[in-house]
Structures are given as structure tokens and as C-alpha cells.
Amino acid sequence: MNCDEAAPAILIIDDQAGIRRMLEILFQKEGFRVATAAGGTELKALLDGFRPDVIITDVRMEPVSGIEVLRLVRTMRPATPVILMTAFGTIATAVEAMKLGAVDFITKPFKNEDLLLKVERLSEDRTVASPAQAKPARSSAVQSPVARSPAMKSVIDQARKVAGSNLTVLITGETGTGKSMIASDIHRHSQYAAGPFITVNAAALPEPLLESELFGHEKGAFTGASSSHAGLFEAAEGGTLFLDEIGTLPAVLQSKLLGVLQDRQVRRVGGNRIITVNVRIVAATNLDLEQAVERGEFRQDLYYRLNVARIRMPALREHREDLPFILKTMLAEFAAGKSHPYAVSPEALGLLQSYPFPGNVRELRNVVEWAVTVAEGAILRAEDLPDVVRRHTESPAAEPGATGGSMADMERDQIVRTIQRLGGNLAEVARTLGIGRTTLWRKMREYGIRK
Secondary structure: OOOOOOOOEEEEEOOOHHHHHHHHHHHHHOOOEEEEEOOHHHHHHHHHHOOOOEEEEEOOOOOOOHHHHHHHHHHHOOOOOEEEEEOOOOHHHHHHHHHHOOOEEEEOOOOHHHHHHHHHHHHHHOOOOOOOOOOOOOOOOOOOOOOOOHHHHHHHHHHHHHHOOOOOEEEEOOOOOOHHHHHHHHHHOOOOOOOOEEEEEOOOOOHHHHHHHHHOEOOOOOOOOOOOEOOHHHHOOOOEEEEEOHHHOOHHHHHHHHHHHHHOEEOOEOOOOOEEOOOEEEEEEOOOHHHHHHOOOOOHHHHHHHOOEEEEOOOHHHOHHHHHHHHHHHHHHHOOOOOOOOEEOHHHHHHHHHOOOOOHHHHHHHHHHHHHHHOOOOEEOHHHOOHHHHHHOOOHHHOHHHHOOOHHHHHHHHHHHHHHHOOOOHHHHHHHHOOOHHHHHHHHHHHOOOO
16 A cells, blocks of 8 residues: 555455456545455455555455445445446446446446546545545535526526427536536426436446436346336336536447437337437536537537536636635535534635636535535634645735736646646646546646646
8 A cells, every 4th residue: 555645545356366456556546545355355454454445356256245345334334435347348237337336337347547536536526625634424416506607697697598498408518517516406497306316427337338328228138037126217207317527429329329319219228119218318528529429439419419508617717707606505514403604705716716627516515515524613713724725826826916817827837737747647736636546637738738
């Protein structure tokens, strides 16, 4: 195990020493703290002294299988995400694993970058801006949009207008801007509000399982399919199905989704029966789908079907006047059950308003959660904020008037300076900036920054 206590922690369980060592080296190079175990029998003792952010376990192990490991983790560490890996993967095993609480499933042999991306997404969701201490349980996200600025008022106005229609909606914007919140708001103000609101993250499930979950499967459709299973399109009947990260949808499922959007009909995996569905579709992406179409990565006809009504979520830096009101809402939520409400000092508010928040509202939430955790009283002071927020104003180059450029220019400069200062250690750069590695990689591509 490496010793950087601020780094995200990962636990690897595999009875093959070569696999354990390969993954240990892989994740240590990426800045993770790593612990390994030769089998599930070591798990209980390990978890008594090690708190992993993510657990990766092989399925085929003796005498304790990966499924049994998953059951034990759900008992001892119910909030810890588990990824199962196996060379004997079947949809049936994946379905069983997901029902038991696994967040993902990867089949050997796999590409290292694929596994890294899965882990990065999970650890990004569990990382606060300054994670040197354990954080409290994560509170639920703000459910209602806050709109004082013209930019957000325009978004709410568009959302309420399309809510009353049957149009398919595509919500775009950077990671952490609140796309799922707007999708939920559209549902609540639509004729489908009495029905269910079901969310599926297209990037979070392996392709075979995602197909089964979306469209369902019939008994005998694959090994282990001992009964028929209704998909999410059927489950969302009379309501809204929110397809998050739609830009990552595999090509074969893009074709099937196009058929559903055209005909409002689904056919389960392994079945011939056509099932008509009455479902409102709302999709979201942080990717540029036009460029994905040009690269041949996303179907043009599906893009046109999704892009009927389009809502762009602005980055937090584009509606800074909303920040005090968003803060007030978050602080009220964190104060629930406490003996006193929280407030922000003028100095702390000034720092927050000058910080670019590359992770948007999600990053702001992490910053507030951290400040509430370390604050000694009801007033959040400047010294309670993470270092990345305080340091931003210490460099003259970070001041708006010093660069004369846009907020995007300032954000790019901040990322470049941090990479240079930390010698290209991207894991440390992400932690210093208070964002996840996935967000950092995306912003480096967006701004043309090369390590």
C-alpha cells in the first residue's frame, strides 16, 4: 500500500498474484493508495483497517467467490462501490451482481484504460475538494433549480415550456452543471408527472447488461435467464426515462434506441413480441455530439431524433450571481438535523465568487461539504475553505483583471500552472483543483493541454 493518505484508495481482490501485481502497479502510477488480497477470506480483516473508495474483485475465486465478497461488502461497507471482473462473464452473472449492488462489471481481458476510467468515475463521485479527512455521508443533491441570473432563468423558462409537450429533450452542458436536476424538473411539470421518473446512466453499465436493463429480456434469452425481465422502457410506462451520458451509448444500442424513438415500441432481448410504450424521453450529455457524429462515433439520425428540444446548462462561471442563493440552499440542507444554521463570512463568499469552479455546482457542493465538516462554528470562514479555493486568489495571474481574458482562458491558465507546479502528476493536479481525473482529462482535451 502506498502512503499518500490524501489519495483515493482502492482494494484489489484476485487469487492470481500476477493480476494483483499488475493492477497494483497500474493504480499506484495513477496516484491511488492500493491494498491487495489473494482472496475473499482476507476481506474482513482488511476492511477493519482500510477504507477503500472502490473495490475491484475477481468473480471466480475459491473458497469465497466474488459474489460472496460483494455480499460481505454490502454488509460491512454498504456505500463502497464494487467492480466485478472475470474471464467467465455472462449477462446472468452481471445481472445477479447488479442486483446485489455491484456498480459495474468488466470481462477479462480488458484494456487498462477502460478499467481506469470506470474507477475514476466512481472515485470522482466520492472525492471532496480536500479529502485529507473522512467526510460525512453524502447528502442528496439540491432538487429544485435556483434561478436568479438571466442565464438560469432562461434555462428554467425553456424547461417549463418543453415540459408541457411530448417532445424528446436533449440537455447538454459540462459535468456538474445540474443536468439531472433539470430533467427531473421537466418531469415534475409535465403530463407524465404522475408516472415514474427513471434514470439510467449509459456509461455506468457494461453493454450486455445495459441492453437487458433498457429493453428487457425473455426467459432463455441467454445462459442464466431463468425468467423474463421487463426493461426500463416498460418500467417507465406513463412516466419519464432519463438517459444520462447518452453520448457513451454503444453503437448497437444506438440503433435500438433510434427504433424506440421512432415507433415507441420495444422488443425484449431474445423475444419477438412487440411492446408499445408511452414514455417521455429526456437525454443528457457532456460531450459534443455534433463532433461525435462527424467522427462516426454517434449516429446522425439518432442525434436528430434526440435533438428535438435542446437545453444547454450554463457552467457556474456563467451565472455567478446565482452562487449566493445556491449556497444558501446547500447550507440549509447541510444544517438539517443540526443545532444551528450555517452562514458564510464575507471573506469566504468573496473567495468563492472569484473561484472559476471547473467542476461547476457539483464542485461547489463538495467545497461546501468540506467547509461544513471542518468549521468550528456556524460561520464558514475563509480558512475553512479548501486550499485550492484560497490559493486561486494568491497568484496575480489568477485575478480577472490581470489576464484580460475570458473565464475559459483563466480556467485553462489555472490548469496549466497547476500541472507545471506539480510536475505533471495528474492525480495530484485533480486533487489540488478539487475535480475528478475524468473531468481533468476532459478539460485538458477541451483546452488542447498536453501533459
